[in-house]
Amino acid sequence: MPHILIVEDEPAIADTLTYALRAEGFACTWLGTAGEALASLRERSADLVILDIGLPDLSGFEACRQLRSFSDVPVLFLTARNDELDRVLGLELGADDYVTKPFSPREVCARVRAILRRLAPRSEPAAPGPFQVEPERARIRFHGQPLALTRLEYRLLEHLLSQPGRVFSREQLLDAGGVASGAGYERNIDSHIKSLRGKLRAAGPGEPIQTHRGLGYSYDPEHS
Numbered sequence: 001m002p003h004i005l006i007v008e009d010e011p012a013i014a015d016t017l018t019y020a021l022r023a024e025g026f027a028c029t030w031l032g033t034a035g036e037a038l039a040s041l042r043e044r045s046a047d048l049v050i051l052d053i054g055l056p057d058l059s060g061f062e063a064c065r066q067l068r069s070f071s072d073v074p075v076l077f078l079t080a081r082n083d084e085l086d087r088v089l090g091l092e093l094g095a096d097d098y099v100t101k102p103f104s105p106r107e108v109c110a111r112v113r114a115i116l117r118r119l120a121p122r123s124e125p126a127a128p129g130p131f132q133v134e135p136e137r138a139r140i141r142f143h144g145q146p147l148a149l150t151r152l153e154y155r156l157l158e159h160l161l162s163q164p165g166r167v168f169s170r171e172q173l174l175d176a177g178g179v180a181s182g183a184g185y186e187r188n189i190d191s192h193i194k195s196l197r198g199k200l201r202a203a204g205p206g207e208p209i210q211t212h213r214g215l216g217y218s219y220d221p222e223h224s
Helices: 011-023 034-043 060-067 086-092 106-119 153-163 170-176 188-203
Strands: 005-008 027-031 048-052 075-079 095-099 130-132 137-141 209-214 216-219
Touching: 005 011, 005 034, 011 027, 011 106, 027 188, 034 048, 034 060, 034 086, 048 060, 060 075, 075 188, 086 106, 130 153, 137 153, 153 170, 153 188, 153 216, 170 188, 170 216, 188 209
Parallel strands: 005 027, 005 048, 048 075, 075 095
Antiparallel strands: 130 137, 209 216
16 A cells, blocks of 8 residues: 655645545555654655645755655645746656645546556666666666766656657656646756766767657667
8 A cells, every 4th residue: 555645734635635545545644844754754765745835844845855865755746836937946856746736636646646657666677778777776877887867867768768769759758757748848858858968978979869850859779
């Protein structure tokens, strides 16, 4: 039974989420502050954290920043703000998705299930050409060199490697990275691809990620 940690200072919202998630078969724990949540997660991991941005002691952004220093647990942000900058900042900090208040409990449950499905371990990790994919460590090697990838960069590269030669659109890469396609975030994929290319060039020869103008990106083994 997956364990969901809810970090929310409003009891009515926490009760609604707890009821909906338990009805879907999840185990839930509710904490009202970021400090309590961080202390709890240092002692016992969760399968996913639902994290409110407007907490009384620390912002959800700062809590996520601290959490990422010791845990890779998936994070779903709850936010009362619908500003794109906030959404992008949350995703850059390592969040997996976000929901804007007011929200439907069914939508939250669906997003939780989708995140957990995406992160489920794969039985046969891809290892094409000069790449070695180590999903249990969320690590990829290129020509034997481990790449220092962000969470989103890891997911993007893993997805490209999964189907050599296939052209993935920006929207498909957003989905693979766990970012809602309606977040107005499509063009930011270009900056992440640029960063990936720089790290690949530093690790070994070749230009394995190819650009297809107006279409998207692909992994081309012949250019590795």
